[in-house]
Amino acid sequence: MSDTMSETAYDKPMPPLNRDSKPFWDSLKEHAMRLQRCADCGKIRHYPRPVCDSCYSMEVDWVRASGRGKIHSWTITHHAFHPGFLGDLPMMLATVDLEEGVRICAQIRDVAPDQLSVGMAVRVDYEDATAALTLPIFRPA
Amino acid sequence: MTSLMDKCAVTGIGETAYTKNSGKSVVALQMEASLKAIADAGLKPTDIDGVIPYGSLEVVAEEFVTNLGLQDLRFSAVTPLGGASAVAAIQAAVSALVAGVANHVLIPIGRNGSSGERIGARAAAMPQFRTIGEYEMPSGNIAPPQLYAHMARRHMEMYGTTSRQLAEIAVTVRSNAILNDNAVMQKPMTIEDHQNSRMISDPLRLFDCCLESDGGAAVVISRAEQARDLAQKPVYIMGVAEGHPDSPSTITQRPDITTLGTAKAAPRAFGMAGVSHKDIDVAEIYDCFTYIVMCQLEDLGFCKKGEGGNFVSNGRIALDGELPINTHGGLLSQSHIIGMNHVCELVKQLRGNGGKAQVANAEIGLVTGYGDMGDGAVAIMRN
Structure with a gap:
């Protein structure tokens, strides 16, 4: 319930x-x-x-996956394109090159916006959104 | 292989008023633009035997049969390339015309992108965005200004491109819109106005983003030998091509996120046309975002990858510059009619009907479409 x-x-x-x-x-x-x-x-x-x-x-x-990767690009979103994200703004989204050779796009936490850079080492972490859904996030490695 | 060069021409163009609130249905907007285009060509509606509707809107080929009383529609197709659809539809039309499948193909686009369903609200429901819907939207990477911001940021980090260089595009296109009575945005814009506009998704500011608009536009394409007998001076299609980028559905997985499908289409279009970049007198570049204009100029080969920021600076893209772009005001400042307004504007320029924004002695011009995360289309035309 x-x-x-x-x-x-x-x-x-x-x-x-x-x-x-x-x-x-x-x-x-x-x-x-x-x-x-x-x-x-x-x-x-x-x-x-x-x-x-x-x-x-x-x-x-x-x-x-090793969970290790490097930032390929990013954006800092200031406008809510979906009402569910209103409380998250500004929101940092990173495109990350994983060690395995593919990319993941996810939110990145625990870093100041002006510290983001191409090639910055990050690690994947997890946020349980609901009992049925866990989303990947990134933090500085 | 049969070359399509100069085999067909744009014979008619039609545009409604471009507004923020049309007060008309989407079907009505498309029919109004279509009737204008057909009359402009000197044709009767019943002469139309091919229609390429825009795939993602509610108006299908059947609506044209019933509204225009078409007796024998022989050819219908959709070109599902988002904002590249209008120019890609020219390639489809020319192919069908040269093959003799049809005689006069109508390409209509029209929408209530401002007063009706907002453009930004559509993406999640579109099948070509299924992968973004599954893997990126749940994390908040949802709308084009965000999705494309990753491209723009990468370009800035790799090549030193700046927001002020993107502003050059917004400011230039606005100055052209002010010369156009059928452009929504009429207030002058400076580089500082752009720099002071609110951040939407860094590095893209409000004035890097296009309008959401109401309106309709349409063209009629006919074979060259018939075009010469119609009402207008034909505008010949010298070269046309579409291109799809690697990883077309998701920018994230694209090997080089600063390259668009335009890079694949451009050599084909220029090769078919048999002209070089210095021959292009005017260019109508799909401008959903300032960055996308700069990126296309690179992918078209007007400059090398990474040099777009410098290319758009120092007046080169202004009306009296080396390569005038978006003489009508574009999606950024005229209206977002999914690039069909760009096609109509190129035809006007090559007819010499460009009004206050007429480029002197414009003989050869280029128009692009761009959409759906990276699809590109290019057409080169002459008078």
């Missing part, structure tokens, strides 16, 4: 989950991000999808 209450109170967009991506979201809930890897050629890809664009295999497995 309390779970239902918190779901109702959560006012930010929820990801429309699909079969290809479920293991990714499940891994966030476990606070242990996993990335999709081609089971044939080994290429890691993100966001999750059914075909490897290197060898066209549809066989996948999932590997634990």
Whole structure:
């Protein structure tokens, strides 16, 4: 019952989950991000999808990400494009090159806006948004 | 392979009043613009046998059959490239016309982007944004000003591009809008006004962002041999191409986030047209954001990647500069008609009907579309 209450109170967009991506979201809930890897050629890809664009295999497995990455770019948002984020402004969003060679876009915390820079080392962390949804965030490494 | 160069022409253009509140339905706006374009060409509505509606709005090909009494619609398609759709539709129209599938293709666009459903509210519902909807919107990376800010910030960090250089674009385009009676924004803008406008998503300020507008615009495309017998001096389509960037649905995963699909389309369009950059007298560049204009100028090859900030400075893109851009005021200051206003403006310039913003001796011009996170389209035309 309390779970239902918190779901109702959560006012930010929820990801429309699909079969290809479920293991990714499940891994966030476990606070242990996993990335999709081609089971044939080994290429890691993100966001999750059914075909490897290197060898066209549809066989996948999932590997634990190191959680280490470097800032590729960022923005600091001052305008609420969704009412759910009104209380979060200004909000820092970083595009991060993960060590595994793919990127993640997520909010970054514990850093002053004027300290953000390309190549800055960060680590992934997790925020439990609801009982059903955990989102990745970044903090300085 | 058959070249499409000079095989077709824009034979008619039509535009409604551009406003913040049209008081008309979207269907009515599109029909008004279409009827104007058809009359401008000297055609009857029943001469239209091809229609390329804008895919993401509610007006479908069937509406044109019923409203215009079309007896035998032979060709309909949509070009799902967001803001690049209008120019990409020219490529589709020319392909169908040269193949003999149709004779006169109508390309209509119209919307109530201000008074109706706000433009910014649509993205989450569009299938091409499914991946952003799943992986980025939940974290708050939702709307184009944010999504594109990551591109602009990367460009600034890699190449030293500044907000004041982006301001050059906003200020130049505004000064052109003031010369245009059918432009929404009429108040002069200075670099300092731009620098003082509120931050939306750093580094993009309010005056880096386009308008949300009501209005309609349409063109008719016909084969060259028929165009010569119609009411207007034909504006020939020398080259046209569309291009899709790597990782088209998400900027985040794109290998180089400072490159757009425009970079793939431009060599094809210039190659087909058989002209070089110095031949372009006027350019109508899709300007949803100032940064996107600068990035396209690089991807088009007017300057090297990273040099766009300097390129747009010192008056080069002004009406009397080396490459006048957005002579109508663009999406930034005329109206956001998804770039069909850019197509109409290029045709006006090449007809010599550019009014107070007419570029002297404009013979060859270029128009771009850009949209859906990175799709690009380019058309080169001559009189």
